[in-house]
Amino acid sequence: ERLLGDLLALSRIGRMVNPPERFPMRDAFDEARSRVGGLIASSGATIRAGEMGEAFADRERLVEVWQNLIENAIKYSKPGVTPALEAGAEARDGRSAFFLRDNGIGIDRKYREKAFALFEKINPKSEGTGIGLALVKRIVEVHGGRVWVEDGIDGGSTFIFTLADGGPDSAA
Numbered sequence: 001e002r003l004l005g006d007l008l009a010l011s012r013i014g015r016m017v018n019p020p021e022r023f024p025m026r027d028a029f030d031e032a033r034s035r036v037g038g039l040i041a042s043s044g045a046t047i048r049a050g051e052m053g054e055a056f057a058d059r060e061r062l063v064e065v066w067q068n069l070i071e072n073a074i075k076y077s078k079p080g081v082t083p084a085l086e087a088g089a090e091a092r093d094g095r096s097a098f099f100l101r102d103n104g105i106g107i108d109r110k111y112r113e114k115a116f117a118l119f120e121k122i123n124p125k126s127e128g129t130g131i132g133l134a135l136v137k138r139i140v141e142v143h144g145g146r147v148w149v150e151d152g153i154d155g156g157s158t159f160i161f162t163l164a165d166g167g168p169d170s171a172a
Contacts, residue, residue, distance in 0.1 A: 018058045025052035025098060028059055029087055032066030036074075043074045043083050050088035053096050057163055061139045066100070068132040069159050073102035076157075084153060092162070099160045103153040112149045136161070 029049055033040065040047065047070070055062060070085065077083040086101045107115055116137040136159075140147045144164025152158040 018060050020057050021059055022054055022056045023059050025055045025062070025089065025096075028055070028062040029066045032063045032070060035063070035067050036070050039071060039074055043077065045074050045077075045083035045085060047085045047087065049086070052087070052089040052098060055096075055098075055163055057143050061143070065136050065139050065161065068136050069100045072132060072159075073100060073104055073157070076102075076104045078103070078105055078155075086153070092160075095162050097160050097162050099158055101152045101158040102156040104156040106152060106155045106157050107149055115149060116147065 026049060029052060033047060033049075039045075066087075073085050074083050081103065084103045087099065089096050089098045091097070116133045137147050140161045140163070145162040147159065147161040150158045150160060
């Protein structure tokens with residue numbers, strides 16, 4: 001049932017979109033954080049968020065991006081280590097690049113592209129359907145951006161994404 005729901009959500013990206021609007025990206029992040037408040041509380045995760053500037057996009061879809069990234073960061077935390085996440089934005093090549101850093105298990109460089117593929121799970125025994133990061137990638141691409149992963153905190157991961165409307169005037 002969960003797999004079907006995730007597949008339907010993925011298939012709708014690009015077809016069912018809300019009109020783009022200008023909004024503070026921090027608001028979308030905060031809404032995503034509140035949607036997974038139970039997971040955050042049960043894991044003991046700490047989340048710091050800085051200034052993120054504005055975005056011009058389908059706000060609901062960007063909330064989904066943040067929600068997936070937060071859930072993954074907590075799900076792939078190191079055993080016995082409290083998840084620590086940091087969100088924000090920084091200027092990269094004249095565009096706003098939004099990021100979520102974590103102190104989790106990280107992703108080996110050779111698997112980083114594969115992490116965004118449909119049904120690809122780096123750890124096949126982990127929870128989930130293998131659609132979350134594919135959904136993130138699809139949403140970001142529909143918005144004219146790109147998403148990638150770099151090293152994070154203490155061996156963790158940093159997920160970074162840009163959007164088409166990410167000029168210097170909206171950089172953090």
